[in-house]
Amino acid sequence: xxxxxxxxxxxxxxxxxxxxxxxxxxxxxxxxxxxxxxxxxxxxxxxxxxxxxxxxxxxxxxxxxxxxxxxxxxxxxxxxxxxxxxxxxxxxxxxxxxxxxxxxxxxxxxxxxxxxxxxxxxxxxxxxxxxxxxxxxxxxxxxxxxxxxxxxxxxxxxxxxxxxxxxxxxxxxxxxxxxxxxxxxxxxxxxxxxxxxxxxxxxxxxxxxxxxxxxxxxxxxxxxxxxxxxxxxxxxxxxxxxxxxxxxxxxxxxxxxxxxxxxxxxxxxxxxxxxxxxxxxxxxxxxxxxxxxxxxxxxxxxxxxxxxxxxxxxxxxxxxxxxxxxxxxxxxxxxxxxxxxxxxxxxxxxxxxxxxxxxxxxxxxxxxxxxxxxxxxxxxxxxxxxxxxxxxxxxxxxxxxxxxxxxxxxxxxxxxxxxxxxxxxxxxxxxxxxxxxxxxxxxxxxxxxxxxxxxxxxxxxxxxxxxxxxxxxxxxxxxxxx
Numbered sequence: 001x002x003x004x005x006x007x008x009x010x011x012x013x014x015x016x017x018x019x020x021x022x023x024x025x026x027x028x029x030x031x032x033x034x035x036x037x038x039x040x041x042x043x044x045x046x047x048x049x050x051x052x053x054x055x056x057x058x059x060x061x062x063x064x065x066x067x068x069x070x071x072x073x074x075x076x077x078x079x080x081x082x083x084x085x086x087x088x089x090x091x092x093x094x095x096x097x098x099x100x101x102x103x104x105x106x107x108x109x110x111x112x113x114x115x116x117x118x119x120x121x122x123x124x125x126x127x128x129x130x131x132x133x134x135x136x137x138x139x140x141x142x143x144x145x146x147x148x149x150x151x152x153x154x155x156x157x158x159x160x161x162x163x164x165x166x167x168x169x170x171x172x173x174x175x176x177x178x179x180x181x182x183x184x185x186x187x188x189x190x191x192x193x194x195x196x197x198x199x200x201x202x203x204x205x206x207x208x209x210x211x212x213x214x215x216x217x218x219x220x221x222x223x224x225x226x227x228x229x230x231x232x233x234x235x236x237x238x239x240x241x242x243x244x245x246x247x248x249x250x251x252x253x254x255x256x257x258x259x260x261x262x263x264x265x266x267x268x269x270x271x272x273x274x275x276x277x278x279x280x281x282x283x284x285x286x287x288x289x290x291x292x293x294x295x296x297x298x299x300x301x302x303x304x305x306x307x308x309x310x311x312x313x314x315x316x317x318x319x320x321x322x323x324x325x326x327x328x329x330x331x332x333x334x335x336x337x338x339x340x341x342x343x344x345x346x347x348x349x350x351x352x353x354x355x356x357x358x359x360x361x362x363x364x365x366x367x368x369x370x371x372x373x374x375x376x377x378x379x380x381x382x383x384x385x386x387x388x389x390x391x392x393x394x395x396x397x398x399x400x401x402x403x404x405x406x407x408x409x410x411x412x413x414x415x416x417x418x419x420x421x422x423x424x425x426x427x428x429x430x431x432x433x434x435x436x437x438x439x440x441x442x443x444x445x446x447x448x449x450x451x452x453x454x455x456x457x458x459x460x461x462x463x464x465x466x467x468x469x470x471x472x473x474x475x476x477x478x479x480x481x482x
Contacts, residue, residue: 006123007051007102007186009044010092013037013109014057014079019237025059026235027109028066031245032252033272033290036235037063038070039112039248042273045071046116047105047123054109055079055092084204085180086196093190100186103127106207107181110235112244113251114181118226125224126183132219133188133211135161136181138229146177147208149223158221161208176225179232182207183224188214248273256283261295264302278314296330310340313348326358329365347382361392364407376400377419381407387431388413406441 017026027037034042037054044052056063057079067074077095079088089106093099103123107114118136126134135158137149147161148171161178162171192210200206215221226232235241252273253266260279263269270288281295284302291309295301299312303320310323313330321335325342328334331349338352343360346352350363353370361375364382369375371388377400378392384407392403393416401419405411409423412431417423424441433447458468 006047006049006105006183008093008096008100009047009049009052009105009107010089011037011040011044011052011054011107011109012085012088012092013040013063014055014060014082014088015110016058016082017110017236020241021238025063028059028063029235029241031112031241032248032270033274034070034112035066036112037067037109039273040107040109040114041067041071041074043114043116043119044105044107047119049105050102051075051096051100053077053092053095055088057082057088082204084198084202085207086193086205086209089189089207090193090205093186093193099190102186104184104186104189105182106184108234111179111181111232112235113231113233113248115231118228118231119181121227122181122183122224125222129222130220131183131222132185132214133221134183135211135221135223136179136183136226136232137176137223138179138226138232139175140177140229141175143172143175143177148172148174149176149178150174151176151223156222158211158223159215161211176223178208179226180234181232184210185219188219192217269302281312305335378403378405378417380405381409381425383407384409385411387411387415387429390415390417393418 013027015026020026020029028035053075054067055077060078064076067076075095077091079091103126105119105123122134122136135149145164147163148167149158150160150162150171151157152159189210192213195213196205196209198205211221230247233244235244249270252271253263253269256271256277257263259277261277262282264283265285268285269283272290274291275289275293277295278297280298282300286304287302288306290307293307293309294311296312296314298315301307301312301318305318305321308324311327312318313328313332315330316328316332318328319335321338323340326340326344328346329348329350332346333351334340337355339357340352341359344358345362347363347365347367349366351368351370352358355372356369357374359376361378363380366383367380369386373386373390375392377394384405390411394400403417403419403421405423406425406427408425409427411429412433414432415429416434418434418436421435421438423439426442427439428444429435430446430448433445435445435447439445458471462468
């Protein structure tokens with residue numbers, strides 16, 4: 001166990017976030033595949049803390065349900081009234097028994113760009129410097145509006161955090177600012193929280209008061225500077241949400257490219273934090289990779305594709321496609337303009353071609369559904385070819401039914417397979433057939449009405465029409481033969 005492993009991480013996520021102008025709690029707004037608080041929890045998990053507790057308040061049931069679904073090990077503590085950050089931390093510690101021995105990290109639930117590496121550096125600095133409190137700080141191009149970190153020139157210790165409105169001209173020139181993220185000695189934190197007063201304009205308990213309490217008691221307060229000041233950005237409105245999404249997406253794409261993925265146009269490509277990939281995968285412009293999507297080695301996706309919770313096998317090609325909860329086998333071809341719905345499983349070197357929709361369908365190795373077809377609730381064997389404009393009629397108005405087609409079949413164009421129905425191996429079906437009965441292996445199935453030509457019908461029923469005139473001209477040219 002690392003000596004920097006914290007005893008606990010407390011995530012503050014009780015606020016309403018009124019500036020988001022939304023019925024959704026601020027911390028549940030999503031970017032790059034996770035909620036804001038979900039990103040913070042994921043970064044905190046990288047520290048392997050002994051305890052992780054999220055302090056909830058506004059819409060607590062909704063936030064708690066979301067957290068539990070994402071991470072069953074997360075504990076929550078309810079702050080009944082938003083009485084300040086100091087009170088929130090006290091509520092979190094009470095959930096853990098009141099006093100925690102070791103390092104306690106406090107983070108904000110609306111900082112999705114905060115990385116596990118930065119938190120690890122904070123914990124390491126806190127331990128190495130023997131601080132009672134260590135502030136995560138950042139040097140920003142413009143510190144207007146932020147609390148300034150004032151240090152002792154001789155020791156580098158933090159002497160105070162001065163809010164912008166209270167700062168002198170010299171202090172306003174300081175570019176190192178407070179992030180609102182801290183590492184505390186757990187015992188000293190508990191003691192100091194008991195001394196925090198509420199005699200301020202808001203009548204709240206401020207966590208930052210703990211710093212002055214401990215410093216006045218003779219304890220050292222230090223700071224750890226984040227490598228990228230953008231990591232500490234909090235989200236308060238939709239503009240900041242969009243900017244955070246852009247920055248996080250850029251970070252995730254750079255990580256993918258560093259790992260060997262070719263991203264042809266990062267500016268038009270979106271990727272979630274939960275997406276995985278292997279080397280030499282290629283992502284073309286206009287592509288979104290979402291959820292638990294995985295690209296295997298040499299997979300090629302796009303342009304203009306959206307894949308959610310979809311696995312793309314080695315060397316497979318997915319072009320202009322929407323896929324959700326699908327599996328594309330090695331060397332398979334999908335698109336352009338295909339739609340793979342949940343439960344679709346394409347075997348190795350299979351094909352779902354142009355304007356093909358599939359749902360809850362298992363497609364065998366080398367099997368092709370090339371054009372203009374719907375395959376739903378079906379199993380198709382290996383090396384079968386499904387003719388253009390085929391429809392698997394799976395719904396009778398009440399329930400869904402299954403169609404099974406064997407291996408090495410050749411089905412004609414414009415076929416309807418009315419489920420439940422089974423077509424054996426090596427079967428051929430005639431174009432225009434409506435297959436309602438099982439077809440034995442090795443058979444030719446013909447299920448269509450006999451063609452009947454009624455000669456002279458146009459001249460009798462549509463006299464004088466363009467069609468009648470064309471027919472008459474054609475008859476005259478052939479010497480009266482129709």
